[in-house]
């Protein structure tokens with residue numbers, strides 16, 4: 716099942732980020748042996764532990780969770796490959812102040828418009844993106860990330876809006892449109908995603 720998923724994404728040139736938050740280092744190694752290079756975690760502490768346990772493995776670590784200000788230094792020490800969950804210009808400034816290397820970053824936008832989800836408000840997302848780009852010298856914005864709406868009838872619209880934002884930011888250097896999780900990644904790809912974040916479907 717999962718070998719099939721990996722192969723089918725590869726054939727379509729869709730980047731796969733395996734979300735390893737539910738599993739331990741041994742399961743990560745197992746998946747890595749199938750050729751997966753990108754892994755994502757949503758807690759800084761868990762990321763730190765796994766980075767250390769797997770330091771000999773060539774893994775690109777993605778941070779995809781809520782970043783509390785008291786965890787910024789801990790995250791930066793790990794030198795993540797991609798910070799997918801920057802939610803605002805204000806937060807980008809706080810991180811930028813502490814950066815002594817360039818950090819590839821995505822702006823997370825809450826197209827689901829659900830209070831329970833984090834992310835920048837869609838209305839101001841473009842403006843925030845451009846401000847970060849102009850003012851944060853060590854944050855290298857490379858695209859956008861979004862979590863699809865939970866409501867079936869809103870899901871497609873949320874992915875389409877995210878793709879439209881991504882398109883509009885291509886002239887500003889956006890290359891990554893990260894959307895789609897286990898339950899909705901095929902729809903996300905149909906709407907233009909080029910990076911999916913899959914957890915349960917790979918590890919169950």
Ligand SMILES: *Cc1c(COP(=O)(O)O)cnc(C)c1O
Nearest residue numbers: 734757779896897912913914915
């Ligand atoms: C957990 C998580 C995922 C993966 O979720 P699944 O439904 O298990 O595929 C993707 N993105 C984010 C931001 C997550 O927190």
